[in-house]
Amino acid sequence: xxxxxxxxxxxxxxxGCGVVGTQVARLIAAQAxxxxxxxxxxxxxxxxxxxxxxxxRDPSVPVELFTTDAEGLVTREDVDVVVEVIGGIEPARTLIxxxxxxxxxxxxxxxxxxxxxxATLFAAAEAADRDLYYEAAVAGAIPIxxxxxxxxxxxxxxxxxxxxxxxxxxxxxxxDTSGAGFTEAxxxxxxxxxxxxxxxxxxxxxxxxxxxxxxxxxxxxxxxTAADVYREGIAEVTASDVASARAMGCxxxxxxxxxxxxxxxxxxxxxxxxxxxxPTSHPLxxxxxxxxxxxxxxxxxxxxxxxxPGAGGAPTASAVLGDLVTVARNRxxxxxxxxxxxxxxxxxxxxxxxxxxYHVQIDVDDKAGVLAAVALAFAEHDVSIQTVRQExxxxxxxxxxxxxxxxxxxxxxxxxxxxxxxxxxxVSSVMRVEGEQE
Amino acid sequence: xxxxxxxxxxxxxxxGCGVVGTQVARLIAAQAxxxxxxxxxxxxxxxxxxxxxxxxRDPSVPVELFTTDAEGLVTREDVDVVVEVIGGIEPARTLIxxxxxxxxxxxxxxxxxxxxxxATLFAAAEAADRDLYYEAAVAGAIPIxxxxxxxxxxxxxxxxxxxxxxxxxxxxxxxDTSGAGFTEAxxxxxxxxxxxxxxxxxxxxxxxxxxxxxxxxxxxxxxxTAADVYREGIAEVTASDVASARAMGCxxxxxxxxxxxxxxxxxxxxxxxxxxxxPTSHPLxxxxxxxxxxxxxxxxxxxxxxxxPGAGGAPTASAVLGDLVTVARNRxxxxxxxxxxxxxxxxxxxxxxxxxxYHVQIDVDDKAGVLAAVALAFAEHDVSIQTVRQExxxxxxxxxxxxxxxxxxxxxxxxxxxxxxxxxxxVSSVMRVEGEQE
Numbered sequence: 122x123x124x125x126x127x128x129x130x131x132x133x134x135x136x137g138c139g140v141v142g143t144q145v146a147r148l149i150a151a152q153a154x155x156x157x158x159x160x161x162x163x164x165x166x167x168x169x170x171x172x173x174x175x176x177x178r179d180p181s182v183p184v185e186l187f188t189t190d191a192e193g194l195v196t197r198e199d200v201d202v203v204v205e206v207i208g209g210i211e212p213a214r215t216l217i218x219x220x221x222x223x224x225x226x227x228x229x230x231x232x233x234x235x236x237x238x239x240a241t242l243f244a245a246a247e248a249a250d251r252d253l254y255y256e257a258a259v260a261g262a263i264p265i266x267x268x269x270x271x272x273x274x275x276x277x278x279x280x281x282x283x284x285x286x287x288x289x290x291x292x293x294x295x296x297d298t299s300g301a302g303f304t305e306a307x308x309x310x311x312x313x314x315x316x317x318x319x320x321x322x323x324x325x326x327x328x329x330x331x332x333x334x335x336x337x338x339x340x341x342x343x344x345x346t347a348a349d350v351y352r353e354g355i356a357e358v359t360a361s362d363v364a365s366a367r368a369m370g371c372x373x374x375x376x377x378x379x380x381x382x383x384x385x386x387x388x389x390x391x392x393x394x395x396x397x398x399x400p401t402s403h404p405l406x407x408x409x410x411x412x413x414x415x416x417x418x419x420x421x422x423x424x425x426x427x428x429x430p431g432a433g434g435a436p437t438a439s440a441v442l443g444d445l446v447t448v449a450r451n452r453x454x455x456x457x458x459x460x461x462x463x464x465x466x467x468x469x470x471x472x473x474x475x476x477x478x479y480h481v482q483i484d485v486d487d488k489a490g491v492l493a494a495v496a497l498a499f500a501e502h503d504v505s506i507q508t509v510r511q512e513x514x515x516x517x518x519x520x521x522x523x524x525x526x527x528x529x530x531x532x533x534x535x536x537x538x539x540x541x542x543x544x545x546x547x548v549s550s551v552m553r554v555e556g557e558q559e
Numbered sequence: 560x561x562x563x564x565x566x567x568x569x570x571x572x573x574x575g576c577g578v579v580g581t582q583v584a585r586l587i588a589a590q591a592x593x594x595x596x597x598x599x600x601x602x603x604x605x606x607x608x609x610x611x612x613x614x615x616r617d618p619s620v621p622v623e624l625f626t627t628d629a630e631g632l633v634t635r636e637d638v639d640v641v642v643e644v645i646g647g648i649e650p651a652r653t654l655i656x657x658x659x660x661x662x663x664x665x666x667x668x669x670x671x672x673x674x675x676x677x678a679t680l681f682a683a684a685e686a687a688d689r690d691l692y693y694e695a696a697v698a699g700a701i702p703i704x705x706x707x708x709x710x711x712x713x714x715x716x717x718x719x720x721x722x723x724x725x726x727x728x729x730x731x732x733x734x735d736t737s738g739a740g741f742t743e744a745x746x747x748x749x750x751x752x753x754x755x756x757x758x759x760x761x762x763x764x765x766x767x768x769x770x771x772x773x774x775x776x777x778x779x780x781x782x783x784t785a786a787d788v789y790r791e792g793i794a795e796v797t798a799s800d801v802a803s804a805r806a807m808g809c810x811x812x813x814x815x816x817x818x819x820x821x822x823x824x825x826x827x828x829x830x831x832x833x834x835x836x837x838p839t840s841h842p843l844x845x846x847x848x849x850x851x852x853x854x855x856x857x858x859x860x861x862x863x864x865x866x867x868p869g870a871g872g873a874p875t876a877s878a879v880l881g882d883l884v885t886v887a888r889n890r891x892x893x894x895x896x897x898x899x900x901x902x903x904x905x906x907x908x909x910x911x912x913x914x915x916x917y918h919v920q921i922d923v924d925d926k927a928g929v930l931a932a933v934a935l936a937f938a939e940h941d942v943s944i945q946t947v948r949q950e951x952x953x954x955x956x957x958x959x960x961x962x963x964x965x966x967x968x969x970x971x972x973x974x975x976x977x978x979x980x981x982x983x984x985x986v987s988s989v990m991r992v993e994g995e996q997e
Contacts, residue, residue: 130832142858146565147614147735148713148714148859152714152715155715155780156713156901157898158711158780158900158902158903159713159780159900167755180852191905229822230617233647256710257625262859262860262861262863263863264702264705264706264709264710264711264863267702267705267709267710268702268705268706270885271705271881272694272702272705272878272881273702273877273881273887274597274880274881275586275590275594275597275877275880275881275882275883276586276880276881276883277593278588286592306568308789340594342596342597385957392742404866407842407845419877420873421582421586421873421874421876421877421880422700422867422868422873422874422877422878423700423867423868423871423873423874424699424867425701425702425866425867425868426865426866426867427863427864427865427866428842428865428866429861429863429864430862433861434863435859435860435861436707436859436860438859439713439714439857439859439860440710440860441713442712442713442714442859443709443710443711443712443713443714444713445713446708446709446712446713447712455895456894457617457891459597459888462596462597462678463594464596465596506811511732550783
């Protein structure tokens with residue numbers, strides 16, 4: 122029942138045959154009959170670019186399609202769609218640009234490249250009048266980019282809150298459920314294959330920041346790069362932070378937060394990645410282990426949430442194949458889908474101007490007047506206090522303060538001032554609080 | 560940055576100006592600048608068909624566009640897109656067919672019509688080479704149809720479990736949190752405007768069954784009508800059922816369940832709506848109040864969930880506007896999106912052949928051998944028992960049995976046999992159990 126049907130296959134070149142590429146190749150074969158019906162033409166894999174022909178492969182991989190000449194493959198005249206799952210900036214960028222230049226449409230899962238230099242890729246797709254689709258770049262199998270780009274195209278998205286990195290979510294979840302410290306939880310994640318030997322990209326928030334840039338660009342129809350995203354990782358999160366969160370009915374999550382905010386020069390985009398406490402009643406709080414979820418607020422639709430596996434070969438391949446079907450259908454109809462939508466062209470709000478809330482735990486000398494002095498310091502920095510709790514006595518005396526919303530700069534300055542007070546032994550925990558109505 | 564841009568507006572006719580129509584008209588005006596940028600052309604509302612010109616209206620509604628001549632409006636030569644939010648079978652069907660026949664694309668929120676006679680509408684859209692989009696027909700603002708139709712087009716969906724009726728979810732949630740009975744909870748829902756004066760369509764599961772038919776058709780690329788969907792409402796759910804669910808770590812939800820199952824004649828579609836117990840750990844269990852959520856299982860992507868407001872004027876209008884942008888873009892590019900995909904042409908599995916699990920609560924005489932006799936009855940009906948619990952003594956003696964998966968017919972026959980046993984005073988609760996791994 123599709124508009125156009127043909128026996129002439131849509132010919133696909135695959136770049137990369139690692140965990141995701143293997144599953145893409147497998148699905149193209151396993152789903153052949155369905156793909157033909159859904160696209161309106163057979164989908165044929167015609168070549169797979171790999172770095173080493175001799176690396177061990179899953180027996181299902183059609184090794185006879187292997188080539189080490191990626192550039193030659195993407196510029197083959199008979200290739201309709203190039204699927205890029207190599208990752209990283211180069212050679213992925215050069216190959217994608219070459220593919221578009223040669224007239225192929227492109228499906229990619231490359232968040233790092235899109236977040237660093239999406240503008241170059243979108244311009245090349247525009248110039249070539251070809252599609253560039255990338256659902257798999259954010260939150261694995263979870264359909265989030267298509268909903269933002271299409272389903273919410275008639276609405277005004279105001280905020281996107283996401284758990285978009287499974288490794289850090291696994292670690293924080295482990296710390297929450299077992300009381301483990303960061304190092305211990307990281308080691309367990311590594312042993313189980315949820316974290317890499319060099320966990321920097323995940324743990325320091327680089328991966329989440331790339332995804333935040335992509336989400337913010339789509340949600341607000343503007344251009345946000347990874348460099349625009351404020352970033353803090355989870356390496357400094359302590360077992361005491363997690364316990365403290367729990368005591369106030371919260372859990373600690375690494376959040377990617379993109380929002381429209383009123384800044385000093387009008388509406389601007391705030392994009393940031395950092396650990397934050399969210400109430401256990403918030404839908405994101407129950408996202409466990411290596412799962413991802415993205416929470417979207419828009420003016421008309423209200424609050425939506427999208428949940429699912431955020432990584433893994435088969436889930437990511439599912440997202441790639443969904444794009445492949447759309448792109449292949451577009452090829453048959455000789456059209457292309459929506460390109461980059463960046464007309465809103467909004468400024469990026471500096472982190473200091475972003476409105477946040479802080480949870481601050483202060484180890485203090487146990488004497489009269491301390492609470493009053495701390496409260497005064499908050500007031501002097503234009504930060505309103507929501508709650509303050511005194512805990513412990515003597516050497517264990519603590520003040521736990523949760524602020525109302527204020528600018529991040531005022532909050533940070535307030536914490537610094539408190540840190541210098543004579544009766545303050547230590548500011549033992551500072552963390553932002555999100556996801557709560559005031 | 561869109562492919563085509565023009566000053567010539569996309570002209571929209573709106574059928575219906577109730578709760579949803581008012582919001583559609585409002586959003587078209589409020590989002591005018593953004594719509595122009597996202598579509599590539601201005602979107603202009605040119606007429607609104609209403610039954611009575613004099614009915615009271617929101618002041619934002621452009622009453623100068625009102626007409627009572629709906630047929631004349633949809634066949635106007637200058638109308639590009641008709642948005643139908645009247646609901647019901649007639650005159651909606653006649654008007655949609657007339658609109659398509661006159662060359663307009665159609666966006667509709669009409670679940671009842673699509674579930675009863677979608678085939679006629681799809682065939683008309685196909686013949687006219689025009690779009691028929693209907694994201695708003697299922698689960699309000701939640702983008703679920705586009706993900707099923709496009710994002711998962713390269714995957715094999717095996718199961719869809721949804722809470723797709725906010726009224727019944729509000730009632731069941733109220734029964735769970737307050738211990739209220741069905742009647743009391745329904746009255747509260749009516750007082751708060753969550754249930755209509757005649758609650759039949761919601762409470763008896765007709766609304767959910769229509770949505771199940773639409774979900775099953777899209778998920779499995781086949782044709783399922785409302786008449787194919789097995790349906791039980793929630794009017795028989797008692798406070799005791801809810802308490803019983805709670806005792807076994809479950810909550811009661813009205814679920815729409817669509818699955819691929821192996822039936823006597825090969826793969827078939829099972830589509831059903833009934834109350835069921837699901838474990839509190841299941842992502843659907845925490846869907847509260849009038850919210851909706853749809854849980855999707857597919858071979859490659861694994862488990863996905865989509866969550867948000869399932870009804871209401873503004874959320875439903877958001878979904879309508881998302882479709883409107885896509886359809887308008889397609890008009891500009893002179894293409895249409897994917898039509899009906901029903902190539903799999905699967906049979907419908909009879910409810911009796913569907914694999915389910917039962918929770919059965921049996922009031923019994925308190926004497927030796929009762930448990931053994933009940934266990935034997937299950938065995939004789941080819942139903943394996945997962946757990947059996949004896950509760951109370953004397954006049955309060957009860958057996959609570961949870962079965963493993965068996966055919967619904969065997970389970971029902973087993974319950975009937977038990978009901979007739981001499982020592983059984985009553986089978987006080989029978990409910991299906993879903994969402995749990997065995």
